[in-house]
Amino acid sequence: MTDAGTVPARRIGIDVGGTKALGIAIDVDGAVIAEDRRPTPRGPGSLNPLIDVLVELAESLGHPGGRDGGRDGSLGIGVPGLVTRAGVLRAAPNLDGVADFDVRGRLAERLGGSIAVDNDATCATVAEWQLGAGAGMDDMMLVTLGTGIGGGVVANGVLQRGANGFAGEFGHMVVHPDGPRCPCGRRGCWERYASGSGLAMLAREAATGRRLQNVVRHAGGDPQAVRGEHVQAAAREGDAEALAVIDEFARWVALGLSNLTNALDPAMFVLGGGLAAGADLYLDPIVEWYAKLLYQPELRPMPRVEFAEWGPLAGAVGAALLPSLA
Numbered sequence: 001m002t003d004a005g006t007v008p009a010r011r012i013g014i015d016v017g018g019t020k021a022l023g024i025a026i027d028v029d030g031a032v033i034a035e036d037r038r039p040t041p042r043g044p045g046s047l048n049p050l051i052d053v054l055v056e057l058a059e060s061l062g063h064p065g066g067r068d069g070g071r072d073g074s075l076g077i078g079v080p081g082l083v084t085r086a087g088v089l090r091a092a093p094n095l096d097g098v099a100d101f102d103v104r105g106r107l108a109e110r111l112g113g114s115i116a117v118d119n120d121a122t123c124a125t126v127a128e129w130q131l132g133a134g135a136g137m138d139d140m141m142l143v144t145l146g147t148g149i150g151g152g153v154v155a156n157g158v159l160q161r162g163a164n165g166f167a168g169e170f171g172h173m174v175v176h177p178d179g180p181r182c183p184c185g186r187r188g189c190w191e192r193y194a195s196g197s198g199l200a201m202l203a204r205e206a207a208t209g210r211r212l213q214n215v216v217r218h219a220g221g222d223p224q225a226v227r228g229e230h231v232q233a234a235a236r237e238g239d240a241e242a243l244a245v246i247d248e249f250a251r252w253v254a255l256g257l258s259n260l261t262n263a264l265d266p267a268m269f270v271l272g273g274g275l276a277a278g279a280d281l282y283l284d285p286i287v288e289w290y291a292k293l294l295y296q297p298e299l300r301p302m303p304r305v306e307f308a309e310w311g312p313l314a315g316a317v318g319a320a321l322l323p324s325l326a
């Protein structure tokens with residue numbers, strides 16, 4: 001671990017996604033000074049190649065390398081799945097055959113220096129909290145609105161990992177016990193409604209009869225092919241039906257934010273993930289619904305709701321910051 005107060009000149013972070021591993025190096029001020037990527041190895045037996053790829057990527061980004069020579073190395077890894085506090089990946093739906101894979105331990109056999117491993121959304125939380133939209137906030141939460149929903153919690157100025165390291169899995173809060181089936185096996189999880197795929201589902205449900213014609217046109221004429229981007233495209237043209245779907249979507253997002261507010265009383269939500277690209281369309285309706293759904297609004301300042309600043313680099317930047325947080 002890094003001594004308190006000393007930050008290595010070059011910190012490397014790698015965000016492991018389902019298709020690619022994106023690596024960056026940042027300097028002491030947090031500026032990105034190098035970037036590189038490799039395909040994520042897939043298929044049976046891909047775990048050893050994955051470790052090889054991570055080592056290769058770290059070295060290409062300037063990690064001193066080697067078990068003994070790399071005493072000054074600083075490497076953080078973000079992985080898509082449930083990660084224990086010891087850096088063991090318990091489960092990862094988007095990485096083949098991963099169960100109880102000791103990512104940190106395996107990397108430590110190859111590379112010296114500080115190594116930290118955490119969930120990718122937790123890493124994105126660190127990036128926004130330390131160097132992004134949530135900079136300076138002691139009580140903030142990141143909610144990533146992508147294909148699903150992930151996130152992370154900072155409370156009292158400390159990143160919260162939970163007893164097992166699994167804190168921040170907001171997407172699987174159940175908001176409708178008889179709702180649509182979720183890949184997690186249960187029904188009516190928040191991410192069935194309030195993610196990119198949730199937006200698409202709400203639009204497909206609305207596109208019955210001759211309704212939502214402009215959205216369906218953007219989807220090539222097939223109501224079943226409607227995705228979030230088609231709703232966005234029609235809404236940008238001012239289509240009232242598309243804007244109504246976005247309003248309904250915003251209500252589901254705000255419902256989850258109000259529930260999270262009751263649990264943790266944050267001063268700020270940062271919204272990240274793929275839907276951040278449509279922030280101009282989503283922010284106002286989300287904030288309006290959130291104000292309506294907030295419990296005891298007269299007794300508290302309205303928490304800030306803003307979109308993330310880091311975009312697709314958030315996971316890698318946050319991963320690079322992880323070892324210095326420890």
Ligand SMILES: [Zn+2]
Pocket residue numbers: 171172182183184185186189
């Ligand atoms: Zn679920």
